[in-house]
Amino acid sequence: GLENLALIPGTVGAAPMQNIGAYGVEQERCFVELQAMERSTREIHTFDRTTCEFGYRESVFKNTLRDRYVIVSVTYRLAKAPHQVNVTYRDVDEEMARGREGEKVEGSKGETVEIRDVYEAVVRIRTRKLPDPAVIGNAGSFFKNPVVSAETYAAMAADHVEMPHYPQADGSVKLAAAWLIDQCGWKGHREDGIGVHDRQALVLVNHGGATGADLIDLARRIQRSVKDRFGVDLTPEVNVW
Ligand SMILES: Cc1cc2nc3c(=O)[nH]c(=O)nc-3n(C[C@H](O)[C@H](O)[C@H](O)COP(=O)(O)OP(=O)(O)OC[C@H]3O[C@@H](n4cnc5c(N)ncnc54)[C@H](O)[C@@H]3O)c2cc1C
Incomplete structure (x- = not known):
């Protein structure tokens, strides 16, 4: 599960x-x-x-x-036997379809796939995309994906048809914070010791020597530029003291 x-x-x-x-x-x-x-x-x-x-x-x-x-x-309470696995995220479904050794896994829509196949697909995706905190300082996703009303989404989508979005059960729409940050030109940005990861724009990294204050300053500038460009507020996922 x-x-x-x-x-x-x-x-x-x-x-x-x-x-x-x-x-x-x-x-x-x-x-x-x-x-x-x-x-x-x-x-x-x-x-x-x-x-x-x-x-x-x-x-x-x-x-x-x-x-x-x-x-x-x-x-x-964990399920030991194969169960209805969740492969609704495009990344996981595509990785499952690619399969462990380049061969498609049967039933990649979630009916018959094994728990281990999903686990291994997720490990492969994350290893490719996310920096290892043991190698480069980071706290994973720094911001939450913003959830906006259907009307706000429709207004934004009129100008950005390619914008990733995830409709929610209550009618609201979850947007991809990484995409918004990337559109503002931050992906791969680097200054002194801090930066934005070059493969995942949601992850702020400490290349070495940066302080918490440096990181918060960068986070605030990113929040401002996303607000200015899209009118969307990014909320930190991390707890900040
Ligand atoms: C590379 C990377 C990828 C990540 N990917 C994801 C992801 O995909 N999804 C996701 O949700 N998170 C992700 N994270 C965030 C992180 O892994 C989680 O938030 C994780 O739960 C943090 O665990 P920790 O033990 O390091 O907690 P800490 O970072 O030490 O603490 C987090 C908060 O929880 C509190 N806390 C910790 N333990 C306890 C306790 N026993 N009782 C009460 N409060 C406690 C701390 O005071 C702090 O406020 C990622 C982080 C990194 C570095």
């Missing part, structure tokens, strides 16, 4: 914090409950999926309960 989340770096305790997700699946899919210690009382409380208030890269621990709990255990 969590095969689409392959290669996301981090601890289990941090996973519910921003409801980590990738390629159409969030950890919420298999989440049962978690135990968290309230820092002020040291009492352990149990949270289920409702009280966790999961959203897109959000949970109650990032919002109203920010800095109040330490997550000490998480329970997931």
Whole structure:
């Protein structure tokens, strides 16, 4: 159930914090409950999926309960047998179609594919696209993909027919922050120690010697240029202190 989340770096305790997700699946899919210690009382409380208030890269621990709990255990219910895997993201579907050794995997629409095939496809995509934090400093996606109303999307699409977009169940439309940033000319941008990754414009990188303040300054300039060009607000995905 969590095969689409392959290669996301981090601890289990941090996973519910921003409801980590990738390629159409969030950890919420298999989440049962978690135990968290309230820092002020040291009492352990149990949270289920409702009280966790999961959203897109959000949970109650990032919002109203920010800095109040330490997550000490998480329970997931995972599927062992082949199941309905999610290959709705074009990248994953195309990679599945290419197959492990260039051969198409049967049923790449999600009916008969093996969990391991999806896992391996995701690992191949991420290894190609994303910088390894052990080699170059980065926090993964710095911004969330903005979600806009259908009307806003329609107005934008009139000028940008090629703009990637993902219609949501509630009628809103998720846009690709990386595409917006790329259109503003930031992809591969480099100055002193900081920059924007040359294969994934959502990832800000520290080539060496940059400070947190340098990074925040770059992030603000990127937010401003996307706002000026598209009228869209980019929100950081990362927690900034
Ligand atoms: C190359 C790269 C790719 C990434 N790709 C993705 C992706 O595809 N999808 C995605 O969702 N994220 C992605 N991320 C972000 C990151 O992997 C996740 O946010 C991950 O959950 C961070 O885990 P961590 O243990 O490093 O937490 P940290 O970065 O150390 O902490 C993150 C936040 O959670 C809090 N926290 C950590 N542990 C606990 C705990 N036990 N209890 C309470 N609060 C806690 C911290 O205080 C902090 O606010 C990526 C990051 C990198 C570097």
